[in-house]
Amino acid sequence: MLVTKVIFLIFICSLLIAGSNSLIAAEGAEVFITDRKIILLEEKINQKKRARPKYQIKLKYPKFTIEKVEDSLLNKINTSVKEVVLKKQIEFLDYSYNSFDMKLRGAQTDYWVLSNKYEVFNDSKNIISILFEFEYLAGGAHQRKDIESLNIQISPFKILTTHDIVRQTKMQNLLEKLCSLSRKYLITQNSKNIMSLAEKQWIFEGTIPNMDNYNNIVFSEEGLLLVFPTYQVGSYSKGTIKINISKQEVYNAIVDNQCSCKQISHSAKSN
Numbered sequence: 001m002l003v004t005k006v007i008f009l010i011f012i013c014s015l016l017i018a019g020s021n022s023l024i025a026a027e028g029a030e031v032f033i034t035d036r037k038i039i040l041l042e043e044k045i046n047q048k049k050r051a052r053p054k055y056q057i058k059l060k061y062p063k064f065t066i067e068k069v070e071d072s073l074l075n076k077i078n079t080s081v082k083e084v085v086l087k088k089q090i091e092f093l094d095y096s097y098n099s100f101d102m103k104l105r106g107a108q109t110d111y112w113v114l115s116n117k118y119e120v121f122n123d124s125k126n127i128i129s130i131l132f133e134f135e136y137l138a139g140g141a142h143q144r145k146d147i148e149s150l151n152i153q154i155s156p157f158k159i160l161t162t163h164d165i166v167r168q169t170k171m172q173n174l175l176e177k178l179c180s181l182s183r184k185y186l187i188t189q190n191s192k193n194i195m196s197l198a199e200k201q202w203i204f205e206g207t208i209p210n211m212d213n214y215n216n217i218v219f220s221e222e223g224l225l226l227v228f229p230t231y232q233v234g235s236y237s238k239g240t241i242k243i244n245i246s247k248q249e250v251y252n253a254i255v256d257n258q259c260s261c262k263q264i265s266h267s268a269k270s271n
Contacts, residue, residue, distance in 0.1 A: 032065040033120060038085060055096055055112040059085045062120055062130065069154065076157050081130060084148050088134055089114065096138065113137040121220045127160070128152045129218040131227060133240060145230045147240055149216040162214050175209035178217075178245075182207050182226055185243050186233055199234070206233035223247040 038059040063078050092114040114136055121129040129151045136144035151160040158164070166174050186203045187195075206228060207213060216227040226243040233241055 034063040034065070036061050036063045036082075038089065055093075055114070057089055057092065058113070058115045059089060060116065061085045061118060061132075064128070066154070073155070073157055077128070077152055077154070080152060080159060081150065084130075084132055084150055085116065088116070088132075088146070088148070092136060095136070111137075121218055121225070126154050127219050128154065129220070131216075131218050131225070142236050145240060147216055147227055147229045149218050149227060151217070151219060162211050162217055165217065166211075175211070175214055177250075178214055178224075178226060179207050179209040181245055181249060182228075182233075182243050186241070202235075203233050220244065223250055 038057060038061075061081055061084065063081070064074065066074060066077075069077075092112075096112050114134065116132055116134045118130055118132045121131070129149065132148040132150070134146040134148070136146070138144065152158075153160055162175075183203060186207070190199070190203075213228075213232070214226065216229070218225040218227065222244045224245040226245060228241040228243075230236055230239055
């Protein structure tokens with residue numbers, strides 16, 4: 001167990017190495033970011049003899065230029081980034097086409113809109129993390145909100161998933177630790193209000209230690225950033241929830257063997 005913990009700490013610390021205020025890549029190479037945009041405007045309402053709303057697509061994404069990185073590798077990095085927004089664009093178009101004619105046109109907005117914003121994190125010398133936040137305006141009471149995170153290992157090139165992190169750290173209870181930390185945060189944040197049983201259950205189900213619940217992990221300047229999309233751990237009014245876990249908290253959770261999710265779940269339900 002001690003060897004496993006040491007291996008995990010070495011790996012996680014290598015991903016969370018603090019850099020300077022500027023974005024730094026492998027071997028101290030500076031990273032330059034250019035804001036790229038995709039703007040589409042469809043005025044037609046009928047297409048292929050089926051009703052379809054007018055729509056606007058306003059997407060942006062970062063394009064990287066990294067010193068001391070070969071063009072072929074740079075192309076892989078930028079292609080991976082662009083694929084995230086292109087995939088979301090296709091999903092939006094499919095959704096607008098398939099959903100619109102199932103509703104009364106009078107209930108729809110004049111335009112369906114897809115837009116986004118993004119944030120880039122590069123505190124590790126060999127990891128670039130990007131957090132995309134997408135918004136759909138498609139009628140209805142609320143905007144639909146989606147998030148996508150992308151962790152890119154520069155060299156050797158690899159898109160890091162939660163599964164990769166768990167596997168490479170050889171720490172199978174990593175998700176259990178993240179569950180413990182996120183539940184403590186969410187329960188503490190709601191401690192001033194009386195939580196209903198349904199609200200507690202929402203938190204517990206949304207933080208169950210499985211890959212699906214923790215597929216948006218970003219390597220931030222503070223340590224790890226856990227991102228929960230709208231409705232995963234709370235109502236729409238809660239929005240996207242971001243939990244910063246410091247490097248020290250990650251270390252303490254492993255070395256000090258903090259309480260498990262089951263213990264937190266039991267104590268919270270008892271209150």
